[in-house]
Amino acid sequence: MKTRIYFLILLFAMAFNGFSQDNRFIQGNELYTEGKYEEAIEMYEGVLQSGLESSGLYYNLGNSYYKSGQLPEAILNYERALLLAPQNEDIRYNLELAYSQTADEIDQVGTFFLTKWFQNIRSLNDSDGWAFYSIIAFVIFLIGLGLYLFGRNVALKKAAFAFAVIFLMVSGATLSFSSHQKTKLVERSHAIIFTPTVNIKSSPDQSGTDLFVLHEGTKLELISKLGEWWNVRLQDGSEGWIHESDVKVI
Known part of the structure; x- marks a missing residue:
């Protein structure tokens, strides 16, 4: 598990994105290095709630969630970090490691x-x-x-x-x-399942036929939305409907 903290990235963000007005990210780094992951999460989330973000912040938050055993939250934040820094190999490595520990094994449709x-x-x-x-x-x-x-x-x-x-x-x-x-x-077009076990429906309502079962941490492509239901697609091409309360958009 690569757990290198991006102090330089966060210091850069502090100088140019307003982190200098909020030292909670520094406290979060210190708490993380001390193994106080839940307290570090609280600090990092506080910075995000103030409207500030960076790939390093999401990465550190993902690491904190991972260390505290909260896999869906870790995956969500790794994915958000990767959106901001798609070239970062550390983020990609940790994300793949987190996905390897999810319950669902979905074969990806072959790509030319x-x-x-x-x-x-x-x-x-x-x-x-x-x-x-x-x-x-x-x-x-x-x-x-x-x-x-x-x-x-x-x-x-x-x-x-x-x-x-x-x-x-x-x-x-x-x-x-x-x-x-x-x-x-x-245009955030993917989401992570946060419900431990969820039935994917054939239609956007609870009475719809159960097509298959998925578990927390699985990534879905969001196709369209009808009311409180998302029409989603898996990497193997399977489609269905899931309630919005069961997922969080990346």
Whole structure:
């Protein structure tokens, strides 16, 4: 279990996100290192309730829940941390470790290897990081375009043109990555089951037929909502309905 606390990340957040006005996250770190996980949870949750968040804060909170034996809460916070820092291997490792201890073993629908490769590349950075690379690539494109338009050497103009085209494509691709990561943050489309055992229904009501049983900690894709019921999909493609009180949106 990787339990490295992100002191530097949280100090950075303190400087730029207003944590300096609330020292509860520092107290939470100290309580965590002392093994007082429930008290650390209280501190971290207090910071979140004040409207401040960071990947390091969610990660530390997830670790605290994990150490206190609260698996669904740990998974939820690891998932939220990963949304903010998709490139962080420590978060991903702990999340996979937590999922390995859930009761449900669900086979994922096979993904074409090129699609998976593309998804892995996209997860190497967050929205802001990809946006930064997109701007840099676009600036290089403009330089190449300028050399092509105003250069006098034919060989240089040809090289500059190819250079400009390549970096225009890179700028477009990284901008697309940035947009996708931003959409994942804004449109939360997954949830974690918090009820120990729940029946997935065939329709959005308690009288619906029981399709299958799931347990706490399982991740669901949220397709649509009708009243107090979510239409959900599992990684194996199975669908059904679950009451909103049984899940928490990531």
